[in-house]
């Protein structure tokens with residue numbers, strides 16, 4: 001998606017503080033952190049939001065991998081507790097329309 005900021009981060013055409021990357025996910029620091037640690041877990045596949053998940057294309061498994069990647073990076077960072085949050089659609093607070101999981105922690 002040409003006009004998607006997260007697709008541009010995935011393509012490295014704009015920079016990010018990436019902390020993890022594999023074949024289908026990237027995790028980078030949120031530019032405007034709302035907690036001491038604020039990461040975004042982002043699939044490389046452009047899916048606008050949770051409402052657009054397609055189970056026939058395996059998106060259910062993809063969301064599972066997002067949650068597990070968040071768990072793993074939180075463990076690596078020695079975070080004792082954290083919040084995992086999806087904002088869904090404009091009225092749900094979503095601003096960037098490329099699906100992402102917020103990982104928020106103060107310690």
Ligand code: 5GP
Nearest residue numbers: 005016028029030031032087093094095096
């Ligand atoms: P949303 O409200 O859509 O769930 O969250 C989007 C998040 O993306 C916000 O917390 C915002 O600070 C973050 N964000 C927006 N643009 C950029 C960017 O260019 N780089 C990074 N690292 N984060 C961004």
Ligand code: ZN
Nearest residue numbers: 004007046098
């Ligand atoms: Zn995108």
